[in-house]
Amino acid sequence: MKGIETQQQTVFRMEEVSKTYQMGEVKVRALKSINLELEEGELIVLLGPSGSGKSTLLNILGGLDVPTEGRVWFKGRNLTKASDADLTRFRRECVGFVFQFYNLIPSLTARENVALVTEIAVHPMRPREALGLVGLDERLDHFPAQLSGGEQQRVAIARAIAKRPQVLLCDEPTGALDFQTGKRVLEAIELVNKELGTTTAIITHNAGIAAMADKVITMRSGEITDIQRNLVKVKPSQLEW
């Protein structure tokens, strides 16, 4: 992490990105000509009402989906030209995902859920270390069904960061959680962002969370309506919503 503060490097660049879904006879335009740049080490919050295209945008960034039009670069790598196998390698090496419903493998323990990812990563942490970072070193051998929602989501975060990804993409990580639990999860994300310098994007439709971001992007009907930089970042523990 050389000189992050001074000369920030562009991690993601999107040019004229559109995504159209064909739903029977109707076309749904989930993204309309999006232009966007994300810098290394930034914590970004994506705001917007349900159906505004946040998930679609994040999925395209993470290589889970490809745009119908436009180009996407990740550090000079053209993701729009990448093959399926290239995208798989990109996800394996560079991206960590956290989803609203945790999506842990129910038949694997917390430690094994993390190991699932570390086993195929290049320079991973040990699962125990990753779970330690999110404060779960006591719950290593519990199955998802034996954990609370917040704990499950923290396992999901541990799983996402264990490979030391360059970007961490979180789709409504607090959506299924109550206020207090949500805050603990956000603290874990922030910690990763700060300690590991991972470029992080958090989707939420909860405007209160925006205060912890470096950059807040607001979307509506498939378009970016606003990009704001926070001069002062609030710690997750002090967030209110």
Place this chain on the structure above:
Amino acid sequence: MNSLDRKLFRDLLRQWGQLIAIALVVSCGIASFVMSLSAYDSLKFTKTTYYNQYRFAEVFASLKRAPETLSDRITEIPGVGQVQTRIVVDVILDVPEKEQPATGRMISLPSQQHPMLNDIYIRRGRYIEAGRGDEVLVSESFAKANNLKLEDTLGAVINGRWQKLRIVGIAISPEYIYEVRGGASLFPDNERFGILWMEREALATAFDMDGAFNNVTLTLSRGASEQNVIDRLDRILERYGGLGAYPREDQLSNHIVDGEIKELEGMTTVIPTLFLAIAAFLLHVVLSRLIATQREQIAILKAFGYTKAAIGFHYLKFVMAIVLFGATLGTILGLWMGKGLTELYAEFLRFPIFRYNADWRVVFGAIAISIFGAIVGGLGSVYKAVSLPPAVAMRPEPPPEFKPTLIERWGLQNLFSPAGRIILRNLERKPLQASLSILGIALAVAILITGRYFEDAVTYLVDVQFRHVQREDVTIVFNEPRPARTRYEVAKLPGVVQSEVFRSVPAKLRFQHYQHRSGLTGIQANAELLRLVDRSLNTVNLPADGVVLTKKLAEILHVQPGDVLTVEVLEADRPVRSIPVVGLVDELMGLSAYMEINALNKLMREGQTISGAYLRVDANLANKLYTRLKEIPAVAAFTTRQAALDSFNEISGKNMRVMTFILVIFASIITFSVVYNSARIALSERSRELASLRILGFTRAEIAFILLGEQAILILLAIPIGFLLGYGFAAYMSWTYNQELFRLPLIITRSAYAFTFLVVSIASVISGFIIRRQLNNLDLIAVLKTRE
């Protein structure tokens, strides 16, 4: 173990009940494959080894009498390897403590050393000693059936003279693995027919065969043309009353042994294929369901960079694990059963050697076909899993689409309760899965029908042959043709209530380039003790001229009524004549060509002559008759219908019962597995819906009705389809069992249908019961909490 394998392991454990059921289906298939193939290989190998070690001949011929010098001319035929001339005669035997006389086939042995061909294996005792004309070796089956021991004596009328024969050894021979007399008796009757080996000189003296022979067998040299040798041999023997040479393939004992072994070969393909097809279908169903419930897990794996290949392989391993477990179990079971079966056969066939060899081909074959089954069963769903785009997989599956069903379109919905409507809509929504379930159960039904078919067809065959066609109690055959007036002597024998005479003549029947070496049988036009019947068991009239053929013989010769056959008689003056085919009969055993007895006499240009008689006997006086028959030198052979029937039942009956038992177990496993799996999957797919119904106030019985009612409908639909399918299999079996020796008619009794229905119902009820118990344990809260 990596985490993905750990997941696999736990996924397997979680569904163990279903998976074991599938593995059992696989193991049944593999077990039957390994069992039948290894037994088939082993028996073939054992048989070949036996034949080679004991120098079993390759061409056989009987004749009236030829000087020994002829043997050199036979040896000179190009393609002939070794030649063994013999004297072979059938005599009536008096067995100690037996009322009925038996027929002994006396075969000459060289007194100095073992014969060059058709050697014997001595189980007990010793070889005959030179110059001891009263010493005989007795075949093991005959000895066993009659409790004969070394040093026992047998009485025999040898060429008109009463003689005592001393048993010095018990032996077996590759030529008489099945001791069948031939002619009309095609099944062994070890109590009343056996082989006796005796010194050639003694036999020659007794039968006026000094320096002569009446039977010759030979081997072929490498690359020789069998047919050429047979033709040349026939020409040489023609002058000496040759009855037509025939190859090993047509040698009766070998023919039956090959038939038995071939039956095993048939089992190596049909049954395992059925099982693996069903297993593949079950795997498909279970795996599709598993993948449907793990959509999000698959998406997560993809999001974190697991490759398609890794995910595909993960699910393929899931099916492999089940299949390989089943295959291992099946292979072990199959090897064990195969060894047992081979032993059983080898003992039954009295092979002196026994080799069970299940080579790597069998085991690898089993594993290969099971893996093939797994791939066929798993491929579709695995492909679906890997091609699911990760972003889409994260979104919940859209709710299933329900359209108005046929019932609604026909406006019949008011006929059904809400529960009934749920059942019908579900069936209509998943037509493919429903049809596959139906097919699976139908196959089980068909397997049962096929199993029962064998039993019923054989029962019918026995009934036709031994009650409708053969109606005599005793058949006697003279050692040579007798004048017609002998019939009055026969009629006067003690206990004879009714007697009918017959004339049988060895002959070759020819039509165009088709030919068959069988005989002509002349019977009385109004015969009652041997009836000619058609398919519906109506009596077929025997015209005063022309020949009536068994339908199978007509098939072999490619003739129809109206065609003219060429008949080449192999006896007396060996006339060659043309005779029209005037009718066909539907006999199920053997091949016959019947003529009116006078017409046959005319064809032979002989006076009224007979070869034997069918007798109806007063049971109370039967013993007297038997005693008398033993003393008549002119009687060469003697059979009773009851003995033939018993022997046939003994041979076929035991096999049939074992087969039926195995098939019932197999079919029950299939039915259970199909019903249990489809109900389990319905339960998993719809536990939310069922729990919601419970919360709305439906009772346990009502939701059980919804779930199991669906299965019940599938079973009810499957049963008639299975009946049809089973009928088809039976028709196929009947077609393959259309052989010279016997033919299985296409008969499926009502009791076979009822039996099948019962077995399938019981298997279904048991699986329904287990599901019902699981349904009672449905955790309402937990089910509703799960997100889908």
